[in-house]
Amino acid sequence: MNIKSLLIASFIIMFQSCALMISGAKQEVTFKSNTDGARVFSNYESIGYTNQEIKIPRGNLNQMYTISKEGCLDTSFVLPLQTNWLVMIDLLGFPLFNLPIVYDYIWDVNIKTDEIIQIDLDCSGN
Secondary structure: OOHHHHHHHHHHHHOOOHHHHHHOOEEEEEEEOOOOOOEEEEOOEEEEEOOOEEEEEHHHOOOEEEEEOOOOOOEEEEOOEEEOOOHHHHHHHOOOOOHHHHHHHHOOOOEEEOOEEEOOOOOOOO
16 A cells, blocks of 8 residues: 555545534524524524524524514524535545444534524514
């Protein structure tokens, strides 16, 4: 085995499941709003407040979210999801080492959302 092949093999082995190691099983999201202190719900469970950073398990990123505050209309939405590009690094060693890709999908590291979600509530006379 020549040095070039050894370096490539080492790179593939070292960076397996790097998406999970770098991104983690949770993503920090800030729900920005025109009103402070509005509650953020994920599938009817309170997870925090607007204008504060909330750590969301990646498996929950595809759920329904609602922003609610007394005197305002509730606003429900789903988060814009995208592929976590770090998962692509794991694909380099796919035929040889496929377990890290399985881990990425088990922990939902393959998806991510925007770090800041802007949701303005209608509090104009409700």
